[in-house]
Amino acid sequence: xxxxxxxxxxxxxxxxxxxxxxxxxxxxxxxxxxxxxxxxxxxxxxxxxxxxxxxxxxxxxxxxxxxxxxxxxxxxxxxxxxxxxxxxxxxxxxxxxxxxxxxxxxxxxxxxxxxxxxxxxxxxxxxxxxxxxxxxxxxxxxxxxxxxxxxxxxxxxxxxxxxxxxxxxxxxxxxxxxxxxxxxxxxxxxxxxxxxxxxxxxxxxxxxxxxxxxxxxxxxxxxxxxxxxxxxxxxxxxxxxxxxxxxxxxxxxxxxxxxxxxxxxxxxxxxxxxxxxxxxxxxxxxxxxxxxxxxxxxxxxxxxxxxxxxxxxxxxxxxxxxxxxxxxxxxxxxxxxxxxxxxxxxxxxxxxxxxxxxxxxxxx
Amino acid sequence: xxxxxxxxxxxxxxxxxxxxxxxxxxxxxxxxxxxxxxxxxxxxxxxxxxxxxxxxxxxxxxxxxxxxxxxxxxxxxxxxxxxxxxxxxxxxxxxxxxxxxxxxxxxxxxxxxxxxxxxxxxxxxxxxxxxxxxxxxxxxxxxxxxxxxxxxxxxxxxxxxxxxxxxxxxxxxxxxxxxxxxxxxxxxxxxxxxxxxxxxxxxxxxxxxxxxxxxxxxxxxxxxxxxxxxxxxxxxxxxxxxxxxxxxxxxxxxxxxxxxxxxxxxxxxxxxxxxxxxxxxxxxxxxxxxxxxxxxxxxxxxxxxxxxxxxxxxxxxxxxxxxxxxxxxxxxxxxxxxxxxxxxxxxxxxxxxxxxxxxxxxxx
Ligand SMILES: NC(=O)c1ccc[n+]([C@@H]2O[C@H](COP(=O)([O-])OP(=O)(O)OC[C@H]3O[C@@H](n4cnc5c(N)ncnc54)[C@H](O)[C@@H]3O)[C@@H](O)[C@H]2O)c1
Ligand SMILES: NC(=O)c1ccc[n+]([C@@H]2O[C@H](COP(=O)([O-])OP(=O)(O)OC[C@H]3O[C@@H](n4cnc5c(N)ncnc54)[C@H](O)[C@@H]3O)[C@@H](O)[C@H]2O)c1
Ligand SMILES: [Zn+2]
Ligand SMILES: [Zn+2]
Numbered sequence: 230x231x232x233x234x235x236x237x238x239x240x241x242x243x244x245x246x247x248x249x250x251x252x253x254x255x256x257x258x259x260x261x262x263x264x265x266x267x268x269x270x271x272x273x274x275x276x277x278x279x280x281x282x283x284x285x286x287x288x289x290x291x292x293x294x295x296x297x298x299x300x301x302x303x304x305x306x307x308x309x310x311x312x313x314x315x316x317x318x319x320x321x322x323x324x325x326x327x328x329x330x331x332x333x334x335x336x337x338x339x340x341x342x343x344x345x346x347x348x349x350x351x352x353x354x355x356x357x358x359x360x361x362x363x364x365x366x367x368x369x370x371x372x373x374x375x376x377x378x379x380x381x382x383x384x385x386x387x388x389x390x391x392x393x394x395x396x397x398x399x400x401x402x403x404x405x406x407x408x409x410x411x412x413x414x415x416x417x418x419x420x421x422x423x424x425x426x427x428x429x430x431x432x433x434x435x436x437x438x439x440x441x442x443x444x445x446x447x448x449x450x451x452x453x454x455x456x457x458x459x460x461x462x463x464x465x466x467x468x469x470x471x472x473x474x475x476x477x478x479x480x481x482x483x484x485x486x487x488x489x490x491x492x493x494x495x496x497x498x499x500x501x502x503x504x505x506x507x508x509x510x511x512x513x514x515x516x517x518x519x520x521x522x523x524x525x526x527x528x529x530x531x532x533x534x535x536x537x538x539x540x541x542x543x544x545x546x547x548x549x550x551x552x553x554x555x556x557x558x559x560x561x562x563x564x565x566x567x568x569x570x571x572x573x574x575x576x577x578x579x580x581x582x583x584x585x586x587x588x589x590x591x592x593x
Numbered sequence: 594x595x596x597x598x599x600x601x602x603x604x605x606x607x608x609x610x611x612x613x614x615x616x617x618x619x620x621x622x623x624x625x626x627x628x629x630x631x632x633x634x635x636x637x638x639x640x641x642x643x644x645x646x647x648x649x650x651x652x653x654x655x656x657x658x659x660x661x662x663x664x665x666x667x668x669x670x671x672x673x674x675x676x677x678x679x680x681x682x683x684x685x686x687x688x689x690x691x692x693x694x695x696x697x698x699x700x701x702x703x704x705x706x707x708x709x710x711x712x713x714x715x716x717x718x719x720x721x722x723x724x725x726x727x728x729x730x731x732x733x734x735x736x737x738x739x740x741x742x743x744x745x746x747x748x749x750x751x752x753x754x755x756x757x758x759x760x761x762x763x764x765x766x767x768x769x770x771x772x773x774x775x776x777x778x779x780x781x782x783x784x785x786x787x788x789x790x791x792x793x794x795x796x797x798x799x800x801x802x803x804x805x806x807x808x809x810x811x812x813x814x815x816x817x818x819x820x821x822x823x824x825x826x827x828x829x830x831x832x833x834x835x836x837x838x839x840x841x842x843x844x845x846x847x848x849x850x851x852x853x854x855x856x857x858x859x860x861x862x863x864x865x866x867x868x869x870x871x872x873x874x875x876x877x878x879x880x881x882x883x884x885x886x887x888x889x890x891x892x893x894x895x896x897x898x899x900x901x902x903x904x905x906x907x908x909x910x911x912x913x914x915x916x917x918x919x920x921x922x923x924x925x926x927x928x929x930x931x932x933x934x935x936x937x938x939x940x941x942x943x944x945x946x947x948x949x950x951x952x953x954x955x956x957x
Contacts, residue, residue, distance in 0.1 A: 314674055321744045349713070352737065352750045373716065380685045386716045387751060 231451045235370060235458050240390045244369055246450050248443035250397040251285055254332075254359065255292035261393045263330050263355060265293040270325055272316060272343035273334040276303040277361050280403050281334060285359075297323050301342065304491075308342050308377050310385065316346050330355045330392075336362035341386070344374025348389035356391045361400040363412025364496060366450045369394045370457040382482075398446045410531050411496025413438055416449050417526060418503060419456040422473050425569030427452050428526065435529045473571050476563045477502030480586070483548035487540050493533075500532035501589065506571075508585045510564040513574065519565050536589040545586055546579065595815045599734060599822050604754045608733055610814050612807035614761040615649055618696075618723065619656035625757045627694050627719060629657040634689055636680060636707035637698040640667040641725050644767050645698060649723075661687050665706065669855075672706050672741050674749065680710050694719045694756075700726035705750070708738025712753035720755045725764040727776025728860060730814045733758045734821040746846075762810045774895050775860030777802055778867075780813050781890060783820040785867060786837050789933030791816050792890065799893045837935050840927045841866030844950070847912035851904050857897075864896035865953065870935075872949045874928040877938065883929050900953040909950055910943065 230247035245257060258264075269289060273282055278300045289296045299316050301307040320329075331354060333343035340358055347356035358369055375386025401409070413431075416438075420428030430448075431438070437445040457474065464470040481502030485493055493501075507523040524534050536545070549560070560577040594611035609621060622628075633653060637646055642664045653660045663680050665671040684693075695718060697707035704722055711720035722733055739750025765773070777795075780802075784792030794812075795802070801809035821838065828834040845866030849857055857865075871887040888898050900909070913924070924941040 310674065310678055317742055317749055318744065321742055321748055349749050349751055351748060352739065352752055375716065378681055378685055380682065384685055384715060385681055385713050387713055388716055 231447055233451055233454055233458070235390075235454075236462065237390060242390060242392055242394065244394040244396060244451075244454050246396040246447050246454075247398065248447065249399045250395055251281065251359070251400065252288045254285065254395055255289050255294065257393055257395055258289075258294075258330070258357065259292075263357070263392065265295070267328040267330050267355070268295045268297065268323070268325055269330050269332055270320060270323070271296065271298040271332045271334050272301070272339055272346065273298065274301050274303045274307060274336075274339050277335050277339070277400075281361070281400055285334065297325075301339070303338075305338055305377070308338050308375070310376055310378070312342060313345060313376050316342075317350065320346070320350055325350070325354070327351050327354055330357055332357045332359060334359045334361065335365075336360065337365045337368045340365055340368045341373070341375050341383070344368075344389055344391070345376055345386055348374050348387040353389065356389055358391045358394040359400075360394065360396050362404060362408060363401060363446075363450070364408075364415050366396070366412075366453045367415050367457065369396070370454050371461045396450055398441070398443050398450070401441055401446065407494060407497075409439065409441065411494035413449075413530050414496030414500045414503075414527070414532050416453045417530065418474075418476055418499065419453045420569065421503060421523065421565060422476050422563075422571045423456045423459065423569060424452070425567075427456070428522075428568060432526050432529065435526075439530065469573070472561075472573055473563050476565070476571055477504075477506055479549060479560075479562060480505040480545075483545050484536065484540065486548045487544045488537065493537075497533050500527045500530075501534060501536055503527065504534045505585055505589055506562060506564050508588060509562055509574075509577070509582070510566065512581060512585070513564065515564070515566050519568060522568055523565065535591075536586065538590055540590075542583065542586050542590070546583055549582070550579065595811055597815055597818055597822070599754075599818075600826065601754060606754060606756055606758065608758040608760060608815075608818050610760040610811050610818075611762065612811065613763045614759055615645060615723070615764065616652045618649065618759055619653050619658065621757055621759055622653075622658075622694070622721065623656075627721070627756065629659070631692040631694050631719070632659045632661065632687070632689055633694050633696055634684060634687070635660065635662040635696045635698050636665070636703055636710065637662065638665050638667045638671060638700075638703050641699050641703070641764075645725070645764055649698065661689075665703070667702075669702055669741070672702050672739070674740055674742070676706060677709060677740050680706075681714065684710070684714055689714070689718075691715050691718055694721060696721045696723060698723045698725065699729075700724065701729045701732045704729055704732045705737070705739050705747070708732075708753055708755075709740050709750055712738050712751040717753065720753055722755045722758045723764075724758065724760050726768060726772060727765060727810075727814070728772075728779050730760070730776075730817045731779050731821065733760070734818050735825045760814055762805070762807045762814070765805055765810065771858060771861075773803065773805065775858035777813075777894050778860030778864045778891070778896050780817045781894065782838075782840055782863065782867060783817045784933065785887065785929060786840050786927075786935045787820045787823065787933060788816070789931075791820070792886075792932060796890050796893065799890075803894065833937075836925075836937055837927055840929070840935055841868075841870055843913060843924075843926060844869040844909075847909050848900065848904065850912045851908045852901065857901075861897050864891045864894075865898060865900055867891065868898045869949050869953055870926060870928050872952060873926055873938075873941070873946070874930065876945060876949070877928065879928070879930050883932060886932055887929065899955075900950065902954055904954075906947065906950050906954070910947055913946070914943065 331347035372388040375383040378384040477499035481499035484498040507520040695711035736752040736754040739747040742748040841863040845863035848862040871884040
């Protein structure tokens with residue numbers, strides 16, 4: 230079992246990671262001052278509920294907690310104002326008050342949605358995360374919660390820190406193969422932006438991680454959270470440094486949008502995007518070895534490193550230019566300047582980016 | 594011109610109060626670091642817009658600001674998730690970003706709605722209040738923002754402090770007579786809970802305030818905000834003291850609910866509620882002079898001090914008991930123990946409260 234404290238003064242909280250931790254949630258709650266006087270409200274989705282919900286409810290009830298649950302459909306479309314309102318209605322009908330605790334049992338979708346509920350129900354109640362995807366290690370740090378607007382992702386949200394994150398690696402065993410690889414792309418990103426040694430470790434432990442070896446997973450999630458925490462703690466207000474977390478995301482978001490959400494998983498899209506950023510670095514004069522290293526580790530994880538040919542270059546460019554980060558025809562990009570270190574480069578010309586997009590559509 | 598600083602460390606902000614200040618908004622914005630690089634987004638309602646919107650827009654544009662506006666229908670029903678979503682859609686379509694500033698031009702309804710938009714658009718943008726009702730002096734302090742849920746008021750919200758509050762007493766001249774009296778009820782409340790000298794001043798200046806004399810209004814709003822700030826600063830997290838701000842609100846909220854929102858204005862309902870609290874104090878052994886003093890000042894302001902006869906006592910009691918503050922058949926009440934001082938009394942029996950409700954339905 231590993232424990233990482235996210236230091237935020239009064240709002241500091243632990244991320245507890247280990248194999249088979251789910252039934253320790255009652256104890257962890259009470260250790261963190263959430264006793265049985267506060268009603269628990271579990272929010273989860275229909276893919277997760279059949280595996281873990283009733284067991285968790287039973288464990289909590291046995292320790293005297295009052296537990297209610299709400300199950301949303303699986304997938305990004307549940308991160309909407311409609312489901313947000315449905316959950317609020319249920320919470321009010323249940324008579325939940327300020328002492329209640331919202332628990333997100335699920336991936337990033339459930340985490341963001343439940344977190345926004347917790348941030349705004351009666352102007353804010355306590356929030357606990359029980360992540361069930363690898364990708365959700367990324368949402369365990371930083372306090373961002375949100376729902377999507379039909380016109381754009383994550384437009385409506387808040388910052389709301391959890392009281393506790395309990396990460397049971399055993400819950401990851403029911404993830405699909407694609408979701409596993411996609412989640413690991415974000416782990417690799419944390420190596421690429423911050424820590425060459427960790428990237429090497431990821432390279433060596435690829436087989437173990439893909440097989441969901443508990444000990445390796447636990448370390449990978451721990452270190453991934455720790456890297457993100459280091460970045461965020463130096464830039465709580467998103468002034469600058471935090472942008473490095475977006476390595477691969479400029480191209481990645483555009484690919485997700487153009488492919489239609491769902492065709493490419495988030496981690497798959499940023500995998501391609503990270504290769505694109507490395508190619509950009511090469512064009513800007515940084516060593517070509519960065520491209521080779523980036524591409525080879527992603528391929529080892531079975532992640533895509535080329536843009537699907539049927540995606541239109543114009544559409545990809547348009548999606549990128551719509552992004553508010555690009556004013557007056559110039560683009561900002563996070564580029565790797567060596568392995569384990571990235572920089573934000575401004576004034577990149579769209580022509581150069583376009584040539585890289587075209588290039589990424591070619592043969593490997 | 595009066596200026597009151599609300600001290601909140603990094604989030605401190607000024608409330609500027611005076612006659613004819615509206616056209617000074619551009620200067621006040623730039624003094625507070627909101628320059629022309631941030632787009633302005635004014636939210637107001639259809640009763641206020643015809644009087645003040647185009648003038649304000651023109652003054653801002655003249656100083657180089659980019660200004661967009663959104664007008665909601667007048668009244669409490671605009672404080673809904675539906676209008677919240679409509680405003681979010683418009684904000685996204687306008688391309689507003691994190692540097693944008695949301696400006697509430699209106700009463701408490703517009704303030705709470707616009708404030709919740711500001712709190713959650715892209716996880717939070719800057720917020721400025723330009724209150725146009727007397728009652729809104731109460732929402733200028735404390736940082737509470739919210740929308741209503743069909744099942745209950747103010748259930749969905751956040752704490753989001755403004756950067757600036759600019760109060761132009763001249764905008765109050767278009768308020769209806771009832772709205773003026775209702776708003777002044779909340780000013781009187783601030784005297785009753787905290788400051789006998791201010792209550793005496795309110796008594797002496799009743800005519801001036803009801804005639805909207807600029808200098809008297811400016812002082813009343815200033816002192817009202819200052820009293821609320823004193824209470825809130827001693828209890829930012831709503832642990833205890835802040836509850837004294839609810840003098841008259843337990844009965845008042847029940848009356849609003851039973852009468853159907855709209856029949857009784859908020860200030861009218863709490864006026865009756867404050868007389869009820871004073872009657873309760875008398876029953877608990879505090880001097881009867883408190884009732885006389887409370888009732889006489891409210892009558893001087895033309896505010897109701899009796900429950901309309903057609904409101905059903907059972908319904909009023911039921912509305913009060915539904916309030917989550919009352920567990921296990923006992924009630925908590927804020928009661929005046931002398932003029933300018935209140936206490937929270939626990940364990941009040943519903944039978945006693947019922948007798949007071951009945952009493953308040955009798956003749957004066
Ligand atoms: N708040 C943040 O800082 C942050 C960071 C990164 C991503 N995100 C958000 O996270 C979301 C993506 O997260 P995600 O990839 O975890 O998506 P997800 O929550 O939709 O989970 C992916 C799929 O796996 C299923 N699933 C989840 N756990 C399972 C399990 N243990 N067994 C079987 N099936 C399971 C889900 O039902 C879903 O179909 C996006 O909305 C993104 O915006 C937020
Ligand atoms: N956030 C807080 O701390 C706080 C405190 C107290 C009250 N409130 C909220 O405030 C709301 C009540 O505020 P309110 O009484 O200001 O109501 P309001 O905003 O609805 O205004 C009352 C009426 O007067 C009209 N109006 C407003 N200004 C006008 C002007 N200058 N000229 C002509 N007409 C004008 C409005 O269109 C409306 O019809 C409630 O929703 C309450 O919950 C919030
Ligand atoms: Zn990501
Ligand atoms: Zn009030």
